[in-house]
Amino acid sequence: MNDKILILGGGIAGLTAAIALHRKNIDFTVYEAVPEIKAIGSGISLAGNAMKVLEQLQVAEQVKVRGQLITSMIIQDEKGNFISALDTRKFTHKYGMYNVAIHRGALHEVLLGEIPPDRIKTGKKAISFSEKENTVVLRFDDGTEAEGAAVIVADGIHSAIRKQLLPDSTPRYAGYTCWRGIVESTWGIEDQAVETWGTTGRIGYVPIGDNKVYWFACKNAPYQNEHMKRLSREALRKNFEGFAQPVPQIIEQTPEENIIWNDIVDLKPISRFAFNRILLIGDAAHATTPNLGQGACLGIEDAAVVADVLEQQSNPVKAFQIFEHTRLKRVQFIVNTSQRLGKVAQVQHPLLAKMRNALFRLLPDALNERQLKQVLNIAS
Numbered sequence: 001m002n003d004k005i006l007i008l009g010g011g012i013a014g015l016t017a018a019i020a021l022h023r024k025n026i027d028f029t030v031y032e033a034v035p036e037i038k039a040i041g042s043g044i045s046l047a048g049n050a051m052k053v054l055e056q057l058q059v060a061e062q063v064k065v066r067g068q069l070i071t072s073m074i075i076q077d078e079k080g081n082f083i084s085a086l087d088t089r090k091f092t093h094k095y096g097m098y099n100v101a102i103h104r105g106a107l108h109e110v111l112l113g114e115i116p117p118d119r120i121k122t123g124k125k126a127i128s129f130s131e132k133e134n135t136v137v138l139r140f141d142d143g144t145e146a147e148g149a150a151v152i153v154a155d156g157i158h159s160a161i162r163k164q165l166l167p168d169s170t171p172r173y174a175g176y177t178c179w180r181g182i183v184e185s186t187w188g189i190e191d192q193a194v195e196t197w198g199t200t201g202r203i204g205y206v207p208i209g210d211n212k213v214y215w216f217a218c219k220n221a222p223y224q225n226e227h228m229k230r231l232s233r234e235a236l237r238k239n240f241e242g243f244a245q246p247v248p249q250i251i252e253q254t255p256e257e258n259i260i261w262n263d264i265v266d267l268k269p270i271s272r273f274a275f276n277r278i279l280l281i282g283d284a285a286h287a288t289t290p291n292l293g294q295g296a297c298l299g300i301e302d303a304a305v306v307a308d309v310l311e312q313q314s315n316p317v318k319a320f321q322i323f324e325h326t327r328l329k330r331v332q333f334i335v336n337t338s339q340r341l342g343k344v345a346q347v348q349h350p351l352l353a354k355m356r357n358a359l360f361r362l363l364p365d366a367l368n369e370r371q372l373k374q375v376l377n378i379a380s
């Protein structure tokens with residue numbers, strides 16, 4: 001009998017799923033398109049819900065050592081005036097939850113280090129699948145095939161397998177474009193994630209350990225705009241020059257080759273993740289805009305849930321149905337909330353921005369904390 005689970009994609013969701021299956025002695029192989037697995041040069045925030053899973057998988061300590069513990073999240077206007085602030089230490093004391101920001105490359109190294117190398121096959125780009133009575137066959141662009149009892153599809157927002165299952169499900173543009181960078185130096189920012197909402201755009205920065213700061217900047221723009229694509233670092237700095245320091249310095253001191261540009265897209269929520277012996281997880285299932293910093297966190301949650309259901313239920317078809325039932329509502333909540341937050345945060349009209357900031361300043365801490373509890377999946 002073929003019990004092997006095929007995992008498609010060696011991103012954060014696929015690698016975490018591999019670790020979760022490995023911990024439960026479930027047989028698996030990861031198939032990844034690129035010849036060498038490595039992350040793009042940017043940072044990532046892992047919120048308490050993801051860190052909790054990584055703790056269960058015994059990798060949280062390494063992530064903490066390689067990254068930076070973040071204890072407050074601040075939103076301010078372009079002059080540096082407070083809009084809202086959350087001290088996440090309350091969540092650490094009450095629920096044992098903490099946030100870590102880390103270089104994506106370091107996170108990938110930690111995850112890869114937990115998976116036996118012979119369980120990962122690189123240079124395997126899946127182009128299609130077919131089902132047999134009790135197995136699934138993946139076909140790769142090099143002409144080879146792999147057969148297993150089931151497939152966990154974690155090949156990202158442009159998933160080839162999702163396209164075969166749901167041809168109408170395509171990424172949708174959020175209306176804003178994004179630059180990301182990493183810069184050496186921290187400007188004394190030790191454990192804060194700061195987001196600045198301005199009338200020429202929005203910029204966030206967070207230390208990621210190793211004396212480095214990760215930043216992202218978003219501006220409203222048409223989809224795949226050539227001007228935005230070609231914007232130089234100097235032009236980007238100029239766009240944010242009226243912002244409180246260290247914003248202009250952060251951009252100025254980032255080596256131009258360390259700046260990555262892409263439009264922000266997500267996936268309109270789909271109503272199914274389980275397709276018989278095939279399960280979509282991570283961005284392949286529910287890519288979200290980055291406004292809540294939850295995309296990868298959800299993929300990490302998925303990984304733990306899929307390992308649990310496969311341990312409890314030997315029939316993958318039933319296990320995947322349980323997964324779908326457990327996950328649909330939660331991920332839809334995050335995708336929709338994140339999309340709405342993005343619209344609010346990207347308001348660039350001066351008067352509307354002023355009104356928004358005033359309104360946010362009035363929000364009671366208790367409300368912000370309640371919302372964060374929902375995002376972190378903490379039961380009331």
Ligand SMILES: Cc1cc2nc3c(=O)[nH]c(=O)nc-3n(C[C@H](O)[C@H](O)[C@H](O)COP(=O)(O)OP(=O)(O)OC[C@H]3O[C@@H](n4cnc5c(N)ncnc54)[C@H](O)[C@@H]3O)c2cc1C
Pocket residue numbers: 008009010011012013014031032033034043044045046047124125126127154155156157159160178180216264281282283284287288290293294295296297298299
């Ligand atoms: C600007 C920005 C900031 C973000 N910030 C955060 C944050 O702070 N916190 C957070 O939690 N999330 C954040 N996210 C979201 C996060 O990056 C994604 O949710 C996460 O990386 C998705 O992981 P994944 O493994 O599902 O997919 P991916 O990272 O896309 O990985 C898919 C993998 O599958 C491989 N692959 C693709 N096609 C095939 C194929 N046909 N065959 C085989 N392999 C294939 C790819 O090479 C890749 O390795 C952010 C996203 C953006 C755009």
